[in-house]
Amino acid sequence: MTARDEIFATIRRSLGVKGTEAPRRHIVQERLESAPKGAIPQRGQLIGEALIDLFKTQAEAAMASVVEVDSAMDAPAAIADYLRASNLPARIKMGDDLRLAAMPWGDTALEVSKGRSDGQDLAAVNHAFAGVAETGTLTMTSGPENPSTLNLLPDYAIVVLQSKDVVGDYETMWARLREAYGKGQMPRTVNWITGPSRSADIEQTLLLGAHGPRSLHIVLVKG
Amino acid sequence: MTLHVTSPQFKDNAHRALQDEQLQKAMGNVRQGFIDKRAVVAAKLPEFEALRDSARDIKNHALAHLDLYLEQYESKVTAAGGHVHWARTAEEARGAILDICRRVGARTVTKGKSMISEEIELNTALEAAGIRPVETDLGEYIIQLRGEIPSHIIAPAVHLNATQVESDFRRVHTHLDPARDLSQPVQLLTEARGVLRDRFLAADVGITGANFLIAETGTSVIVTNEGNGDLTQTMPKVHIVIASLEKIVPTLEDVSQILRVLARSATGQEMSVYTTFSTGPRRPQDVDGPEEYHVVILDNGRSSMLGTAFQDMLRCIRCGACMNHCPVYHAVGGHAYGWVYPGPMGAVLSPSLIGVDKAGHLPNASTFCGRCESVCPVRIPLPKLMRHWRDREFERHLQPATLRTGIGSWGFFARRPRLYRLATSVAMRGLALLGRNKGRFTSLPLAGGWTDYRDFPAPQGATFQDQWKSRKAEGRR
Incomplete structure (x- = not known):
């Protein structure tokens, strides 16, 4: 008997089932199909300005910084300002995201390079798939558009988030992800990010910048 | 390959832990660090109990x-x-x-x-x-x-202090300047970040x-x-x-x-x-x-826990809340438990995975205060499951003779309520009389495990059952 067969046999013996019972199979199929939602916190059930405000409040509570810009066209200038204020070189790494590519980077003094991070980049820009207001959490999806290494390796992670992509709860975010990728399908990596990297492993003292970014800066595009 | 298990020596481990000053200092961080933060954040979410x-x-x-x-x-x-x-x-x-x-x-x-x-x-x-x-x-x-x-x-x-971490980093990171300042936790973090990045x-x-x-x-x-x-x-x-x-x-x-x-x-x-x-x-x-x-x-034994009382333990999501709130864990730290899973969840899971003959002390290391169950996010009845292990340990004659005799004689009285009331009331009055000067005992026969580390308060005279009875009588009046 293979390890797999024996494990399944023991599970079924312990549960007192054969594994072929139609009602059990139906229950499982039904749950996978319908994906019931459970208890959803009221706090995120907001619209418009109130929803955006909750996202900002929660992201800042998790020690991210947030700046709002009126249009995507203003994002590069806001990012250049942020780097200058942080005493960083005017250099960023980013992927092939078309929404980022359409922004007027040439109007700033920023030096932009493309691709994944090799661990040498101080600052990088990714575009978020969504922001979840209930906890100020960003949802980042992997791919050549927004490489996962840009979320994790730079000291300063900068994320552009569109207001229309801010949702109240995780379940609404998953519904949008299923629309984009198909039911049951996922990009290789989905990173939920809530604030910059931290550790409290030494004497339970909270310190920022453990292995991931020391700072997380969110550029929230209105409209 | 033999497993590194010292759970059978739990009592010795616990004695050593109680006398370890570094450990006792570090465990203060657990008592202070986790409990209030959880309470605050749970109170902020009205749906927390429903979740x-x-x-x-x-x-x-x-x-x-x-x-x-x-x-x-x-x-x-x-x-x-x-x-x-x-x-x-x-x-x-x-x-x-x-x-x-x-x-x-x-x-x-x-x-x-x-x-x-x-x-x-x-x-x-x-x-x-x-x-x-x-x-x-x-x-x-x-x-x-x-x-x-x-x-x-x-x-x-969590059992370590920053000075211990500093000396380990100095011992191992020999490629770095020996004169560097590592007096602050943030300097330790930065050094680890640099080393691990490569x-x-x-x-x-x-x-x-x-x-x-x-x-x-x-x-x-x-x-x-x-x-x-x-x-x-x-x-x-x-x-x-x-x-x-x-x-x-x-x-x-x-x-x-x-x-x-x-x-x-x-x-x-x-x-x-x-x-x-x-x-x-x-x-x-x-x-x-x-x-x-x-x-x-x-698998490693988990599939056999299904369909038994211990199936509940398989809900565990390894959050650590049970140990963060456990007075026994606070006192002795995690290493005393003798294997990888400490605290209340370890006291229930370890006997399933390595055997109650090896890990039988762990479900006994509980005051049954119930704090673990009250904070468990998946509501595992941890005290009940520890009691199940104690039953099995008793059934399999795994405890020492003195303990079995003690439990046996308690059982004898507990099944005879009138005799129990008589015996406890005589014993409590006797202890009250003996301890009336100091109000406490610094040593008691057969209770050294208690009195070595703290005093035993002298009973005030009436038993719990007596007091309960008179309170109920007052309530009716």
């Missing part, structure tokens, strides 16, 4: 249909281009991981924090095969340098655990604050997940319910910094991510 019910129900549903969800999970992992390996025992799990590492010629392996990796003693096996494992969670990195096992399931180095970039294989395995999508999920596990599974060419089979949850919605109670119960955060969902290897057009993705699913 605990929801998390319990989801885990119960998944366990009741575990075979079917595992089949679904396996087919989704395979469809996404990943590989699932099944391991009945720790040895089979180590074997599966070593085979992959050898095939790709791995020399260095980075690791995210994984209790299953501790359970199967993976690092020892990797080292024996000439492969260097590098723990990347700061706490795990520190204890790896010291050759220790974690003393807490989410804060592995390891992330150089590793051939990344090994992580999983907080959850999602059947709907074939996804493994890890939760970290540092970003270490996330880098571990993104940078190397091969990502291996090692997870026990009860980690399965049906859908993305289900995992979201449980994530809402996990960080709040564990660290008192609304959400951990990084929650990373991995599905298969990198896609053809991707510019980063691993080229191979493997999941090793470990």
Whole structure:
């Protein structure tokens, strides 16, 4: 008997089932199909300005910084300002995201390079798939558009988030992800990010910048 | 390979721990660090109790249909281009991981924090095969340098003080300036970040655990604050997940319910910094991510817990709230428990995995105060399960004769209520008389285990039952 067969046999013996019972199979199929939602916190059930405000409040509570810009066209200038204020070189790494590519980077003094991070980049820009207001959490999806290494390796992670992509709860975010990728399908990596990297492993003292970014800066595009 | 287990020596371990000044100082951080934060963040979410019910129900549903969800999970992992390996025992799990590492010629392996990796003693096996494992969670990195096992399931180095970490870094990081200042925790963190950054970039294989395995999508999920596990599974060419089979949850919605109670119960955060969902290897057009993705699913005795009273324990999501709130854990720390799982959850799980003959002391190391159950995010009846183990231990005659005689004679009286009342009232009056001068006893025959560390208060005269009776009588009046 293979390890797999024996494990399944023991599970079924312990549960007192054969594994072929139609009602059990139906229950499982039904749950996978319908994906019931459970208890959803009221706090995120907001619209418009109130929803955006909750996202900002929660992201800042998790020690991210947030700046709002009126249009995507203003994002590069806001990012250049942020780097200058942080005493960083005017250099960023980013992927092939078309929404980022359409922004007027040439109007700033920023030096932009493309691709994944090799661990040498101080600052990088990714575009978020969504922001979840209930906890100020960003949802980042992997791919050549927004490489996962840009979320994790730079000291300063900068994320552009569109207001229309801010949702109240995780379940609404998953519904949008299923629309984009198909039911049951996922990009290789989905990173939920809530604030910059931290550790409290030494004497339970909270310190920022453990292995991931020391700072997380969110550029929230209105409209 | 023999397991490193000192649970049979729990009493000696506990005595040593109580006299260890460094440990006692460090354990103060647990008492202060976790309890208030959890209470504050739970109070901020009106749905918290409903979410605990929801998390319990989801885990119960998944366990009741575990075979079917595992089949679904396996087919989704395979469809996404990943590989699932099944391991009945720790040895089979180590074997599966070593085979992959050898095939790709791995020399260095980075690791995210994984209790299953501790359970199967993976690092020892990797080292024996000439492969260097590098723990990347700061706490795990520190204890790896010291050759220790974690003393807490989410804060592995919680038993240490910063000065101890400083001396370990000076001992091991000999390539750095000996005159450097490491007096502040932030300097220790920065040094570890620098050293480990190179390891992330150089590793051939990344090994992580999983907080959850999602059947709907074939996804493994890890939760970290540092970003270490996330880098571990993104940078190397091969990502291996090692997870026990009860980690399965049906859908993305289900995992979201449980994530809402996990960080709040564990660290008192609304959400951990990084929650990373991995599905298969990198896609053809991707510019980063691993080229191979493997999941090793470990049983190691868990499938036999299904259908028994201990099935409830398989709901555990390893948040650590039970030990954070446990007066026994606070007093003796995690290492006294003698194996990888400490605190109340360890007291219930360890006897299932390594045998009640070895771990029988652990379910006895409880005051039955019930705080563990009151904070458990998936509502595991931990005191009840500890009582089950005590019953089994008694049935199997595993306790020493004096204890059995003691319990036996208590049982004799307890079954004869009138005799019990008489005996206790005589004993309490006697003790009250003896202790009337000081109001306490500094030593008592047969109770040295208590009076060596604290005084025994002298009874005030009436027994509990007497007082209860007179209170009820007053209430009626």
